[in-house]
Amino acid sequence: HKGGRLMAKDQTYVGDENKVFQLTVWRSDTDAALDISDADTTTSRLVMYRKPDGTTTTGTSAFVTAGTDGSLYMTTPTGLFDSDGQYDLQVRLTKSNGQVFHTSVYSFDVSPRIF
Numbered sequence: 001h002k003g004g005r006l007m008a009k010d011q012t013y014v015g016d017e018n019k020v021f022q023l024t025v026w027r028s029d030t031d032a033a034l035d036i037s038d039a040d041t042t043t044s045r046l047v048m049y050r051k052p053d054g055t056t057t058t059g060t061s062a063f064v065t066a067g068t069d070g071s072l073y074m075t076t077p078t079g080l081f082d083s084d085g086q087y088d089l090q091v092r093l094t095k096s097n098g099q100v101f102h103t104s105v106y107s108f109d110v111s112p113r114i115f
Contacts, residue, residue, distance in 0.1 A: 012110045016081050023061070023091060025070040025103055034101070036093055037067030044094040047074050052085030052110075061091060084112040 012019055025034045039045050042060040050056050057077055064071035072091065081087070086107050093101045 012081060012087075012108060013113050014081055014084050014110060015113060016110075017076075017078060019076040019081070020073055021076070021089070022064060022071065022073045023103065023106075025072070025091070025093070025101070033070030035068050036070055036072070036095070036101075037063070038096040039067065039093040040096065044096075045072060046092045048090050048092070049076070049080055050088040051080075052083055052087065081110050084110050086110075 025036055026032065027034050036045075042062070045061040047059040047061050048056055049059060057080060059074055059077045059080075061072040061074040064073050074089075074091075087110055088105050088107050090105045091103045093103075095101070
């Protein structure tokens with residue numbers, strides 16, 4: 001397992017579409033960014049989202065730069081935020097040598113809308 005830091009620009013609400021999250025993958029043993037540049041296809045950078053009801057859906061991620069800095073961004077799948085509550089996400093990286101890494105699980109809240 002590798003750590004990381006997850007960032008979103010603002011609060012997430014039920015019905016939000018195309019929400020962009022940025023994640024930097026860190027090595028837990030050195031606290032330095034993990035070079036993920038050789039996880040170079042979208043299928044080698046899968047994102048799993050878990051909704052408050054426990055159902056899951058997958059998405060993909062892309063490099064912010066070239067991947068050497070460990071930074072990824074992901075745009076959420078359409079219709080993901082259909083209820084309020086705690087959502088989780090985790091990224092699975094498969095490097096070209098077959099080595100697989102999973103990030104920590106990141107939790108964030110999706111708030112209801114007033115109108």
